[in-house]
Amino acid sequence: MGASTPITTDAIWNLLKQIPDPEVPAINIVELGVVRDVIFSQDGSGVEVVMTPTYSGCPAMKVMEDDVKEKLSAEGLEVKIKIIYKPAWTTDWMSDETKAKLKAYGISPPSKLTFEHLHPLSTVKNAEVICPFCDSKNTTLTSQFGSTACKALHYCNHCYQPFELFKCH
Amino acid sequence: MDTNIALYKYCVRIADTSLILAQRMCEWCGHGPVLEEDIAMSNMGLDLIGQARGFYTYAASVEGKGRTEDDIAYFRNEREFTNRCIAEQPNTDFGYTMMRSFLHGCLSYLQFRALVNSKDETIAGLSEKALKEMTYHVRHASEWIIRLGDGTEVSHEKIKAALENLWEFTDELFEMDQVDQSLIKNVPNGTRW
Incomplete structure (x- = not known):
């Protein structure tokens, strides 16, 4: 995707859906519910991905953060991850x-x-x-x-x- | 007491207890009575480490001196730790470990259940997460206490001895000091705790 065609929020979500849960690869991180929001910076050059952990000590969390950074950096975006705890993750999502x-x-x-x-x-x-x-x-x-x-x-x-x-x- | 100092100490206290208990739980790794319990204890240790990380990170940001979670967790001397004493008691035997988990877990569950309503959003968020985890820990430990109590004469005696020994450490769980008093009166943004 060239710099002339700015990437849409939907496109970001679709990219995130390509990232499998490292421990349960049958589902992706969006389906798992850990990605809560995607927010573009004002000039559109950066994106903040808001995530919430499944469990406080889940070791896969760091892997998921790194995967998100890698995936979106490849699109030329500056990626920031923000971790939130509330509302707490639930399987009901x-x-x-x-x-x-x-x-x-x-x-x-x-x-x-x-x-x-x-x-x-x-x-x-x-x-x-x-x-x-x-x-x-x-x-x-x-x-x-x-x-x-x-x-x-x-x-x-x-x-x-x-x-x-x-x-x- | 300055509210920020109280908040820092309050968070470190929770994190210290979680970290020390996590280390104790993970001492069982490779030594559990059965594979499932071996895994269970490390799993719970992992939850506790996660809780400790959250509260250390927040404590570091409240302190505002540029320290990280690791600086607080690993660069203090043992006398500077403010964990509840029950958390550091040696594993002794499986029954003792379960009783320790149960007593600590119940208090922790009730504490987090209250902190979910904290006006401090970070504390409320970390607590909401931790509350769900402690629910599992208490359920796990309580089922073992019933099983060991109803089991053989030996298991019955051991779990009873564990309760008698560990009960002495529960007084501390209900103590209120300047840190608690100060936070009950104020939170940093001036609203009630």
Whole structure:
């Protein structure tokens, strides 16, 4: 894209949608919900990308920031990343389409947040976790913490497969 | 006390507690009783490190001397740390570690739940994030406490001993000092905390 045709906000969003989540590459960082806003500088030479972390200590955050910088710098833009914490990231920002992509990738998508998820002394045992492979609801929680901060380990008692759940958050 | 100094100290205090507890949790890495718990404890350590980073970074900006999160976290002597004592207690055994997580986690949960409504937007934002994480930590620890309490005679005795020992460190969690008092009265922009 030449300097004579200024890049649009939509084009920026489309570029950002080409960046996969480094830990769950089946979805991109826009679908994940970590990109909150795109703001052009007054003269249009720079762009500020507003992002929010999934978890406070998510190690993938730095990778995502670097990926955004690399992607947009390649368009000749000066890139600034702004991290915000409020509103806190939630899996409720994921669309049904995104959740379907997670399932196809073998990760059970998060259900809608409920009171039980937000209260520390309630058990979420009764929440239905569906096996991404055979759609059975006969599953057991193995551990609330999985290979990444955003996932929990489950086991399907129907098809005998261990699988990961993208935690409601 | 000058409000900015109080705010700096308040943030460092939260961050110190998170950082020290995170280090303790991650000591379990490679030594957990089962793989899932090994992973769980490092995961929680990671959340705590993330929380510490947020509060150290904010403390550094409040201080305004050009220091970074790392300067505060790693370039002070041990006596300058202001963490809650419960956070630094040695891991001892798995039950003890879970009881420590539970007691610290409950206080932390309640504190963040209140701080979500802070007039200070950065504190409110960091707290909103941390609150969700502490919810998981408390749930995880509380389920283990039930399991160990109802388990064998040995697990029952150990978790009981852990509670008896750690309970002594909970007084501190309810203490109010000049830092708290000063912030309750004022926040930097003059509105109530």
